[in-house]
Amino acid sequence: MFFLTTEIFExxxxxxxLINNKLPDFEQECQKLIGKLQSYAKAKAEMQNALPSTPEGLLPYSKLRINCNVNQIVDVFFQLNREMFEDGKPFIDGSVQDIVAVIVNSFEDRAGLSLSPATVETILRPSKNDKRPNSHKRIDLDKLL
Known part of the structure; x- marks a missing residue:
């Protein structure tokens, strides 16, 4: 916009x-371009304001890359929610949807791809024991704690 304003003044x-009457007026064309740029800037500012901002106190972060099988990390959350208790309450207390959201929003696979919410939800179902890792690949939290 600064360049166009300078050109108009010049x-x-x-x-x-020599004035070519077949060409549009230079000053009017520059004013149109300035208006177009201002519209783009306004739209960009509105879009940035419309994006959800990070709540105060929440630190910005990037997803953590997991270098194991997806079912192994999901199984850790399954154990903390369904199998391990402290004073009769699970270590991690929350709905399946909340746990799915935490996992999907916090981790990416070893290739850098986002995790599928449907896959994570399936692994978290108590009835889908076959989707969780076998005993020799399972991360045993009892040994770690």
């Missing part, structure tokens, strides 16, 4: 030797 103060 054009208006220049001594014109």
């Amino acid at each position: 054009y208006s103060t220049a001594e014109l030797e």
